[in-house]
Amino acid sequence: MRIGETHYRSIWMEEDPGIVSVIDQRKLPFELKVVKLKSGKDAYNAIAEMIVRGAPLIGVTAAYGIYLAGLNSDPQHWCEEVRLAGEKLSSSRPTAVNLKYAVDAMLGQVNCAGSREGMIDRLFYMAIRVVEDEVNRSREIGNQGLALIRDLFKKRGKPVNILTHCNAGWLACVDYGTATAPIYLAHDQGIPVHVWVDETRPRNQGSRLTAYELGQHGVPHTVIVDSAGGHLMQNGEVDLVLVGSDRTTRTGDVVNKIGTYLKALAAWDNKIPFYVALPSTSIDFNMKEGSETEIENRAGAEVAFVEGWNEKSLQPEKLRILPESSNVANPGFDITPARLVTGLITERGICNATEEGISSLFGE
Amino acid sequence: MRIGETHYRSIWMEEDPGIVSVIDQRKLPFELKVVKLKSGKDAYNAIAEMIVRGAPLIGVTAAYGIYLAGLNSDPQHWCEEVRLAGEKLSSSRPTAVNLKYAVDAMLGQVNCAGSREGMIDRLFYMAIRVVEDEVNRSREIGNQGLALIRDLFKKRGKPVNILTHCNAGWLACVDYGTATAPIYLAHDQGIPVHVWVDETRPRNQGSRLTAYELGQHGVPHTVIVDSAGGHLMQNGEVDLVLVGSDRTTRTGDVVNKIGTYLKALAAWDNKIPFYVALPSTSIDFNMKEGSETEIENRAGAEVAFVEGWNEKSLQPEKLRILPESSNVANPGFDITPARLVTGLITERGICNATEEGISSLFGE
Numbered sequence: 196m197r198i199g200e201t202h203y204r205s206i207w208m209e210e211d212p213g214i215v216s217v218i219d220q221r222k223l224p225f226e227l228k229v230v231k232l233k234s235g236k237d238a239y240n241a242i243a244e245m246i247v248r249g250a251p252l253i254g255v256t257a258a259y260g261i262y263l264a265g266l267n268s269d270p271q272h273w274c275e276e277v278r279l280a281g282e283k284l285s286s287s288r289p290t291a292v293n294l295k296y297a298v299d300a301m302l303g304q305v306n307c308a309g310s311r312e313g314m315i316d317r318l319f320y321m322a323i324r325v326v327e328d329e330v331n332r333s334r335e336i337g338n339q340g341l342a343l344i345r346d347l348f349k350k351r352g353k354p355v356n357i358l359t360h361c362n363a364g365w366l367a368c369v370d371y372g373t374a375t376a377p378i379y380l381a382h383d384q385g386i387p388v389h390v391w392v393d394e395t396r397p398r399n400q401g402s403r404l405t406a407y408e409l410g411q412h413g414v415p416h417t418v419i420v421d422s423a424g425g426h427l428m429q430n431g432e433v434d435l436v437l438v439g440s441d442r443t444t445r446t447g448d449v450v451n452k453i454g455t456y457l458k459a460l461a462a463w464d465n466k467i468p469f470y471v472a473l474p475s476t477s478i479d480f481n482m483k484e485g486s487e488t489e490i491e492n493r494a495g496a497e498v499a500f501v502e503g504w505n506e507k508s509l510q511p512e513k514l515r516i517l518p519e520s521s522n523v524a525n526p527g528f529d530i531t532p533a534r535l536v537t538g539l540i541t542e543r544g545i546c547n548a549t550e551e552g553i554s555s556l557f558g559e
Numbered sequence: 560m561r562i563g564e565t566h567y568r569s570i571w572m573e574e575d576p577g578i579v580s581v582i583d584q585r586k587l588p589f590e591l592k593v594v595k596l597k598s599g600k601d602a603y604n605a606i607a608e609m610i611v612r613g614a615p616l617i618g619v620t621a622a623y624g625i626y627l628a629g630l631n632s633d634p635q636h637w638c639e640e641v642r643l644a645g646e647k648l649s650s651s652r653p654t655a656v657n658l659k660y661a662v663d664a665m666l667g668q669v670n671c672a673g674s675r676e677g678m679i680d681r682l683f684y685m686a687i688r689v690v691e692d693e694v695n696r697s698r699e700i701g702n703q704g705l706a707l708i709r710d711l712f713k714k715r716g717k718p719v720n721i722l723t724h725c726n727a728g729w730l731a732c733v734d735y736g737t738a739t740a741p742i743y744l745a746h747d748q749g750i751p752v753h754v755w756v757d758e759t760r761p762r763n764q765g766s767r768l769t770a771y772e773l774g775q776h777g778v779p780h781t782v783i784v785d786s787a788g789g790h791l792m793q794n795g796e797v798d799l800v801l802v803g804s805d806r807t808t809r810t811g812d813v814v815n816k817i818g819t820y821l822k823a824l825a826a827w828d829n830k831i832p833f834y835v836a837l838p839s840t841s842i843d844f845n846m847k848e849g850s851e852t853e854i855e856n857r858a859g860a861e862v863a864f865v866e867g868w869n870e871k872s873l874q875p876e877k878l879r880i881l882p883e884s885s886n887v888a889n890p891g892f893d894i895t896p897a898r899l900v901t902g903l904i905t906e907r908g909i910c911n912a913t914e915e916g917i918s919s920l921f922g923e
Contacts, residue, residue, distance in 0.1 A: 224882040392885075394862070396760060396784040399880060402862075406885040417886040420760040420862055421786045422818025426854065426893035429820070454786025456793070460824040490790065498758070498766075498784055501865050503878025514867025514878055516763060518588040521756075521770040522781040529790035 196365045196372075196379060198227060198411040204370050205252050206259065206326070212319070213266055215259045219246050220366060224407035225504045225511055232256075235264030235280035242287035242294075249367025250441065250477065251329050254293030257284040258325040261301040262318040265311075273314065274307035281305075292442070293476055297325050326369055332474040333371035335542035340377025340437070340472055343545070345386055347434050354387035354415075356434045358424050361393070361452035362400035363439025363472065364408045373472040374439045375408065377540070382414045390416040391427060395452060397497040397525060421454050425461040436462045437540075440473040447533030447548030448485030453526055459535035471531075471548070472540040475557055485530035495523030560729045560736075560743060562591060562775040568734050569616050570623065570690070576683070577630055579623045583610050584730060588771035589868045589875055596620075599628030599644035606651035606658075613731025614805065614841065615693050618657030621648040622689040625665040626682040629675075637678065638671035645669075656806070657840055661689050690733055696838040697735035699906035704741025704801070704836055707909070709750055711798050718751035718779075720798045722788050725757070725816035726764035727803025727836065728772045737836040738803045739772065741904070746778045754780040755791060759816060761861040761889060785818050789825040800826045801904075804837040811897030811912030812849030817890055823899040835895075835912070836904040839921055849894035859887030 196203065206217045209231070215238070219228040230246055232238050238260025241247050247256050264280030265273065281302045288294060304317040347355045363374035371379055381388050390409055395401035402418050409416040419427070427433050436458055442450040449455065449471050462469035482488070498517070505512045517523065536548035546552035560567065570581045573595070579602070583592040594610055596602050602624025605611050611620050628644030629637065645666045652658060668681040711719045727738035735743055745752050754773055759765035766782050773780040783791070791797050800822055806814040813819065813835050826833035846852070862881070869876045881887065900912035910916035 391888075394760065396758065396786060402881045402885070407882050410882050410884050415886075417888045418862060418881055419888050420817065421784070422760060422816075422821060422893075423888065423890055425820040425824070426817060426890050427888075429894065452786075453784065453790060456789040457786060457821040457825060460789070460828055461821060464824055498782060501867060501878065501880065503865060503880040505876065505878055507876075512869065512871075512876070512878060514865065514869055514876060516865065516867040517766045517782055518771050518774050520774050521766070522779075524755075524781045524783050524787065524791075526787055526790050529786075530793065 196370060196408060196412045205247065205366050206255055206369060208259070213263070215263065217241055217247050217256065218366070220248055220404065221245060222511070224403055232259065232263060234267050235260045235284065238263060239283055239287050242284070249362070250293045251368040251474065252366070253288055254297035255326050255329055255369055257287065257294050258297040258301050258322045260284050261298065262322040265315045265318045268311065270311060273311040274305060277305050277314070278302065292479070296476060300325060329368060330370045332476070332542040333365070333368050333373060333376050336373055336472050336474065336540055337371050337376030337380040339542070339545050340470065340540045341380045341384070343435065343468070343470065344377055344381040344388060348386050351434065354389050355381070356389050356391065356432055358391040358427070358433045358436045358458065359393065359405060360401065360438045360455050360458055361395045362404040364405050366404050366408055367439070373474065374437045375405070376472065377437065378414060379412060382412070388414065390414060391424065391433060392416050392418045393421050393424060393454065393458070394418060395454065396421055400452070424458050428461045428465040428467055433467055436467060436469045438471055440471050440477055441528060442482070442488065443471065443473055443478045443539065444482040444485050444487070445478065445480045445553055446483055446550045447536060447539065447553060449531040449533070449536060449548070450485055450488050450528050451531065453529050456529040456531045459531040463535050468537040469535060470538050470540055471536055475541050475543065478553065478557065485532065488528070488530060490529070491527040493525045493527045495525050498523045498525050560734060560772065560776045569611065569730050570619055570733060572623070577627070579627065581605055581611050581620065582730070584612055584768065585609060586875070587730070588767055596623065596627060598631050599624045599648065602627060603647055603651050606648070613726070614657045615732040615838065616730070617652055618661035619690050619693055619733055621651065621658050622661040622665050622686045624648050625662065626686040629679045629682045632675065634675060637675040638669060641669050641678070642666065656843070660840060664689060693732060694734045696840070696906040697729070697732050697737060697740050700737055700836050700838065700904055701735050701740030701744040703906070703909055704834070704904045705744045705748070707799065707832070707834065708741055708745040708752060712750050715798065718753050719745070720753050720755065720796055722755040722791070722797045722800045722822065723757065723769060724765065724802045724819050724822055725759045726768040728769050730768050730772055731803070737838065738801045739769070740836065741801065742778060743776060746776070752778065754778060755788065755797060756780050756782045757785050757788060757818065757822070758782060759818070760785055764816070788822050792825045792829040792831055797831055800831060800833045802835055804835050804841055805892060806846070806852065807835065807837055807842045807903065808846040808849050809842065809844045809917055810847050810914045811900060811903065811917060813895040813897070813900060813912070814849055814852050814892050815895065817893050820893040820895045823895040827899050832901040833899060834902050834904055835900055839905050839907065842917065842921065849896065852892070852894065854893070855891040857889045857891045859889050862887045862889050
């Protein structure tokens with residue numbers, strides 16, 4: 196997607212195939228800084244230090260990391276080195292399912308009985324494939340969801356107002372994003388859309404990343420606090436809610452960023468369609484109920500401190516926004532029960548958020 | 560209520576009856592600064608500059624302001640001066656109903672045919688009465704709501720978890736508060752309570768004021784982002800939701816801080832009692848449906864900038880937290896339909912959020 200006049204992905208290989216570049220997402224939206232990864236260790240650090248984030252992008256970064264580890268490996272000990280790099284990358288973030296998937300796909304290319312050069316070739320092509328698979332899934336989610344937006348535009352005859360929560364955009368993936376993919380495709384086809392961007396406390400992925408993405412690509416959008424969506428829905432200012440998902444159970448319960456459940460309730464109360472966009476790689480077929488998920492309790496400092504741009508010092512700074520003695524709780528995700536979900540938008544099509552719906556697309 | 564070991568009100572007359580002191584609420588929770596008001600103009604500035612806020616406190620401050628205007632009035636032109644001060648104070652904030660009520664009560668004491676000294680005496684006593692009426696309403700709301708908390712404690716046998724939104728505390732009133740009044744009374748009687756404090760973006764009245772109040776009075780509490788309440792309710796961690804109200808219609812619709820509606824939906828979905836605490840002075844008997852209310856669209860800068868404590872410079876600062884080019888919408892209130900409200904806690908008792916319920920207590 197575009198930043199200014201340039202088409203960007205969140206990660207790309209430079210002309211020198213020993214260098215993989217990523218956008219430093221910790222600096223957005225205040226600074227566009229590109230970080231060059233030259234080794235498996237660089238890739239590990241990029242994930243662990245949250246230079247990159249978003250489950251799909253983490254997986255892709257790990258894939259490139261294993262390739263870089265192979266490229267730089269010692270001619271004597273290449274096989275162990277690459278395996279160790281894979282183990283290390285696997286541990287870089289505890290919960291991302293895509294990470295394990297990508298690492299397994301890459302390590303499957305390592306044959307200790309073969310040649311180092313053969314392995315490097317195979318790692319190169321497998322990394323490219325992991326990337327392109329990710330992009331293709333996003334684009335297909337976009338195509339599937341596009342039909343929904345087009346229908347709403349035909350019915351209304353005026354711009355379609357879409358509310359989204361958190362960042363399920365291209366910055367979390369490689370290109371297009373998940374929830375944003377139908378929005379970008381609609382915008383690029385000239386269907387007028389306007390996006391209500393939930394700020395998404397406490398880490399503000401909505402106001403920092405989604406607003407940045409949409410603004411750079413030229414998509415009209417308005418940032419709101421997380422509390423405002425219900426009021427907008429009551430007043431007919433939202434035509435569609437479109438969010439991503441960190442994990443979807445086989446019965447259609449959706450684990451996503453904290454606050455998603457409240458938006459689903461408001462959509463339901465106001466008879467507004469509530470869709471979840473997700474690649475099939477984030478469906479957990481082993482899990483029936485969302486309540487089986489253990490919800491991560493994150494550091495209270497994420498709530499107690501806020502990061503932003505100091506217009507006096509012209510640099511990013513942190514401020515404390517709570518009394519020092521107050522306790523803080525910071526659950527990272529919540530569970531939207533399938534009964535509140537109008538449909539799931541996947542790369543294979545749109546289905547009901549039910550066991551039957553999901554297995555109609557992913558029966559195997 | 561307590562700050563440290565001292566009992567405070569949000570406003571009080573000093574031993575010198577020419578000085579009325581208020582807590583500078585713009586500085587909380589980072590600094591406890593007391594501002595001395597010595598004239599009607601000082602009182603006007605305190606309201607206009609938001610040194611004081613909260614509808615009940617604004618009314619009380621205006622009442623004291625008219626008294627101070629009388630006290631400092633010119634022996635020749637006292638009558639016009641006091642009336643002008645009343646007009647000016649009336650215009651200090653556009654929407655507070657209590658403000659008009661307090662100003663009218665005070666100006667009713669001004670008799671241009673009488674003596675200046677007589678007027679000053681009457682203004683003094685009327686100001687005291689406006690203050691004490693406010694405190695009494697809060698205390699009675701507290702007593703009425705206390706029964707609910709006591710019952711929940713008896714039923715559960717463990718600390719009662721109460722979720723609140725925004726600041727409907729003593730800092731918004733004079734003492735006790737509205738939504739917080741039952742909580743303070745329960746705590747002071749030894750009933751174990753724990754309060755989930757919604758941060759309340761964008762102005763953070765929850766994390767800045769409610770958390771401060773509760774902490775200083777020794778009430779156990781935990782600050783959460785506005786998005787977290789639904790998840791806590793799904794997990795049985797909320798026994799009661801207790802909020803204030805800026806305006807309640809005669810049929811029981813509740814206009815309150817943006818985001819209240821989302822909490823009411825979540826309480827309803829999880830079968831958790833959702834109560835609204837309000838003095839009868841905030842019931843709008845002329846209004847039937849909440850949707851008749853014009854919702855104030857506040858400055859986008861409230862969302863785009865956040866104020867907090869810089870632990871390096873040791874002073875409060877502001878940071879921008881959005882891309883400069885993003886639009887912002889900032890509706891200040893939303894409407895919780897009466898159907899989602901379990902009951903209204905007023906100074907005369909608890910009633911259903913219906914026209915019948917309200918007129919059973921306020922038939923006249």
